[in-house]
Amino acid sequence: xxxxxxxxxxxxxxxxxxxxxxxxxxxxxxxxxxxxxxxxxxxxxxxxxxxxxxxxxxxxxxxxxxxxxxxxxxxxxxxxxxxxxxxxxxxxxxxxxxxxxxxxxxxxxxxxxxxxxxxxxxxxxxxxxxxxxxxxxxxxxxxxxxxxxxxxxxxxxxxxxxxxxxxxxxxxxxxxxxxxxxxxxxxxxxxxxxxxxxxxxxxxxxxxxxxxxxxxxxxxxxxxxxxxxxxxxxxxxxxxxxxxxxxxxxxxxxxxxxxx
Amino acid sequence: xxxxxxxxxxxxxxxxxxxxxxxxxxxxxxxxxxxxxxxxxxxxxxxxxxxxxxxxxxxxxxxxxxxxxxxxxxxxxxxxxxxxxxxxxxxxxxxxxxxxxxxxxxxxxxxxxxxxxxxxxxxxxxxxxxxxxxxxxxxxxxxxxxxxxxxxxxxxxxxxxxxxxxxxxxxxxxxxxxxxxxxxxxxxxxxxxxxxxxxxxxxxxxxxxxxxxxxxxxxxxxxxxxxxxxxxxxxxxxxxxxxxxxxxxxxxxxxxxxxxxxxxxxxxxxxxxxxxxxxxxxxxxxxxxxxxxx
Amino acid sequence: xxxxxxxxxxxxxxxxxxxxxxxxxxxxxxxxxxxxxxxxxxxxxxxxxxxxxxxxxxxxxxxxxxxxxxxxxxxxxxxxxxxxxxxxxxxxxxxxxxxxxxxxxxxxxxxxxxxxxxxxxxxxxxxxxxxxxxxxxxxxxxxxxxxxxxxxxxxxxxxxxxxxxxxxxxxxxxxxxxxxxxxxxxxxxxxxxxxxxxxxxxxxxxxxxxxxxxxxxxxxxxxxxxxxxxxxxxx
Numbered sequence: 036x037x038x039x040x041x042x043x044x045x046x047x048x049x050x051x052x053x054x055x056x057x058x059x060x061x062x063x064x065x066x067x068x069x070x071x072x073x074x075x076x077x078x079x080x081x082x083x084x085x086x087x088x089x090x091x092x093x094x095x096x097x098x099x100x101x102x103x104x105x106x107x108x109x110x111x112x113x114x115x116x117x118x119x120x121x122x123x124x125x126x127x128x129x130x131x132x133x134x135x136x137x138x139x140x141x142x143x144x145x146x147x148x149x150x151x152x153x154x155x156x157x158x159x160x161x162x163x164x165x166x167x168x169x170x171x172x173x174x175x176x177x178x179x180x181x182x183x184x185x186x187x188x189x190x191x192x193x194x195x196x197x198x199x200x201x202x203x204x205x206x207x208x209x210x211x212x213x214x215x216x217x218x219x220x221x222x223x224x225x226x227x228x229x230x231x232x233x234x235x236x237x238x239x240x241x242x243x244x245x246x247x248x249x250x251x252x253x254x255x256x257x258x259x260x261x262x263x264x265x266x267x268x269x270x271x272x273x274x275x276x277x278x279x280x281x282x283x284x285x286x287x288x289x290x291x292x293x294x295x
Numbered sequence: 296x297x298x299x300x301x302x303x304x305x306x307x308x309x310x311x312x313x314x315x316x317x318x319x320x321x322x323x324x325x326x327x328x329x330x331x332x333x334x335x336x337x338x339x340x341x342x343x344x345x346x347x348x349x350x351x352x353x354x355x356x357x358x359x360x361x362x363x364x365x366x367x368x369x370x371x372x373x374x375x376x377x378x379x380x381x382x383x384x385x386x387x388x389x390x391x392x393x394x395x396x397x398x399x400x401x402x403x404x405x406x407x408x409x410x411x412x413x414x415x416x417x418x419x420x421x422x423x424x425x426x427x428x429x430x431x432x433x434x435x436x437x438x439x440x441x442x443x444x445x446x447x448x449x450x451x452x453x454x455x456x457x458x459x460x461x462x463x464x465x466x467x468x469x470x471x472x473x474x475x476x477x478x479x480x481x482x483x484x485x486x487x488x489x490x491x492x493x494x495x496x497x498x499x500x501x502x503x504x505x506x507x508x509x510x511x512x513x514x515x516x517x518x519x520x521x522x523x524x525x526x527x528x529x530x531x532x533x534x535x536x537x538x539x540x541x542x543x544x545x546x547x548x549x550x551x552x553x554x555x556x557x558x559x560x561x562x563x564x565x566x567x568x569x570x571x572x573x574x575x576x577x578x579x580x581x582x583x584x585x586x587x588x589x
Numbered sequence: 590x591x592x593x594x595x596x597x598x599x600x601x602x603x604x605x606x607x608x609x610x611x612x613x614x615x616x617x618x619x620x621x622x623x624x625x626x627x628x629x630x631x632x633x634x635x636x637x638x639x640x641x642x643x644x645x646x647x648x649x650x651x652x653x654x655x656x657x658x659x660x661x662x663x664x665x666x667x668x669x670x671x672x673x674x675x676x677x678x679x680x681x682x683x684x685x686x687x688x689x690x691x692x693x694x695x696x697x698x699x700x701x702x703x704x705x706x707x708x709x710x711x712x713x714x715x716x717x718x719x720x721x722x723x724x725x726x727x728x729x730x731x732x733x734x735x736x737x738x739x740x741x742x743x744x745x746x747x748x749x750x751x752x753x754x755x756x757x758x759x760x761x762x763x764x765x766x767x768x769x770x771x772x773x774x775x776x777x778x779x780x781x782x783x784x785x786x787x788x789x790x791x792x793x794x795x796x797x798x799x800x801x802x803x804x805x806x807x808x809x810x811x812x813x814x815x816x817x818x819x820x821x822x823x824x
Contacts, residue, residue: 117446117450118450121446121450121452125452140437140458142437143437143458143459143461143462144462144465144466146461146465147458147461147462147465150458150461151454151455151458152454153454154454154455154457154458154461155452155453155454155455156454159457159529159530159531160530160531160532161461161464161530161531161532161533162532164461165461165465182465183465183466
């Protein structure tokens with residue numbers, strides 16, 4: 036095993052309670068550079084709680100989340116100041132929401148949506164910001180003539196692609212995705228998935244993708260975790276979990292896929 | 296004085312000096328002191344109901360009431376003019392509740408309460424300029440959540456301010472924001488200069504006078520202490536610029552002032568005159584004349 | 590040892606939790622080895638567990654018992670217990686797989702599907718495409734298809750994309766799951782030649798071929814899987 040390639044993120048015994056109710060319990064995993072981890076399970080299985088906790092959007096009740104900073108130090112997320120954490124979230128991390136409206140500023144243009152993170156890290160040259168935004172719109176297959184249009188005039192698929200561009204413009208190393216293809220038409224889903232897959236490959240991104248769609252997990256991820264009732268019930272190579280599921284619930288999930 | 300005025304005088308006499316009670320003034324003064332200590336930071340205060348509607352300058356009136364003393368000389372302007380309804384009603388309010396002297400001469404005033412303008416005549420040390428502010432939060436345009444904007448101020452997350460300017464350039468080819476143009480105070484807080492024209496932004500920079508801002512409905516006070524650095528936000532390739540006017544003032548001929556457009560008839564006739572009436576009158580008295588008067 | 594791939598006492602059964610936990614035995618006591626330069630073919634009728642053995646070797650299926658040793662990176666890896674990351678590494682550096690069906694990726698051109706493993710291994714995109722193109726030409730895949738996504742291709746066309754994808758990287762062990770099933774005689778012969786070249790290069794091949802002609806042409810040894818199936822039921 037290569038030990039010179041340490042994990043990017045290490046999660047140990049993460050637990051989150053909503054009062055007496057379990058959000059997620061005793062979740063542990065390592066995420067390595069360039070790796071895509073899918074978290075699957077039905078609604079209420081705790082996968083979104085898990086994603087919110089590891090992405091710093093929600094304080095967890097117990098457990099540790101460490102992240103390898105660009106200087107290669109492994110840092111405990113909870114020990115960071117809010118300023119550091121928020122800086123991390125808008126530079127080195129991305130978060131793709133299921134509903135693009137949650138991740139976009141709907142009242143400003145596509146170009147400004149993409150450029151915002153650049154301005155947030157101190158870029159002050161309009162021409163260069165616009166050039167970078169334009170380049171990213173092209174990479175997510177949004178026409179250059181749409182740069183000054185507001186996301187409200189975009190289709191659902193375009194909005195989702197815009198959200199992705201907005202997240203990737205600062206060259207993050209880790210992207211969290213919450214049902215990135217949920218709510219989209221199947222044909223639009225396929226295009227988005229293919230785009231995501233290409234970007235993840237080209238940029239060497241690590242990603243944690245929450246989805247209830249096993250096809251999404253198959254296409255995007257190398258490893259997956261299956262969650263039920265807040266706990267991880269099966270984990271491993273995506274191929275193996277899908278081809279040879281062990282846990283009763285995973286077998287049910289896999290056997291429930293409609294074949295076309 | 297007729298009997299009606301005498302009766303009114305008696306009723307008013309039961310009010311405290313400057314209308315507000317002393318406890319309230321102390322509360323407001325504490326907020327003002329804090330705002331001076333942290334330039335550009337919006338200090339919450341327990342804004343009172345005033346005998347005038349919100350939007351008529353209740354924030355500015357409370358600040359003025361808290362700082363005014365019997366020896367002060369007050370000037371009140373609205374859009375640069377001393378003689379508009381709002382300016383007159385506030386001036387009368389303080390005349391009645393304090394009995395202090397009022398003036399229209401910028402140089403003679405110790406306190407100037409203003410809406411939408413900074414006087415053209417340079418202010419001097421010891422003067423206090425009180426702004427009436429409708430919306431004190433410059434981030435609100437892009438982030439409606441107050442909890443979030445407070446955090447953004449605390450962590451200096453101001454990228455979103457440039458998003459607004461970016462939108463201007465994308466839409467109009469230049470920064471089209473002409474009033475309430477955001478500034479950064481003392482290199483720290485991004486602040487709304489109230490809806491003054493951006494023409495006045497450079498006057499805020501290292502001004503010898505104390506600038507106080509009161510937002511009554513929003514319950515916020517903030518300040519720019521004398522000599523404080525005030526920088527208008529911009530882009531490297533689209534630097535901040537003030538408005539330029541094609542013609543000088545039609546009445547006094549001044550070419551370095553902010554002008555108002557005045558419609559003179561119903562056949563398209565119009566002229567451009569100083570928005571600062573005191574400045575214009577003073578210049579005319581000194582013998583300056585624009586094309587209209589010549 | 591010269592064994593590139595060594596299976597010892599490997600067994601596999603499926604527990605069907607949705608069928609009241611019924612246990613479905615597949616194979617038991619699977620033991621054999623494959624040397625470099627050798628092509629071993631799994632024989633036996635349909636359902637005997639041939640594909641299951643390949644999938645266990647590749648890591649798609651978990652292993653019930655036993656060892657599957659693969660020479661990897663100067664040492665040995667037991668695929669039966671290797672964790673997900675190690676399995677991925679073995680697949681990238683040591684173990685190739687030509688599956689029966691192509692899992693088509695929407696919108697990706699056939700040539701890029703074939704070139705992808707090379708690109709992942711660090712070959713420049715242009716060079717990888719060039720090698721994929723050469724192999725496509727050899728497999729008589731019409732050039733007008735190269736830049737199209739393979740989802741709409743015929744079975745034989747898809748299979749040739751798949752073969753190119755699997756044969757392009759020079760990996761020491763290669764698994765073949767009925768790679769010639771939907772090919773015509775001419776292209777079957779191309780694949781037979783390609784297998785012979787791999788053997789000459791020292792690659793260890795383990796395959797399933799239901800076509801007797803191909804099997805006879807490439808197999809150095811044929812292992813009858815039926816006896817493993819019997820062993821599984823008896824166990």
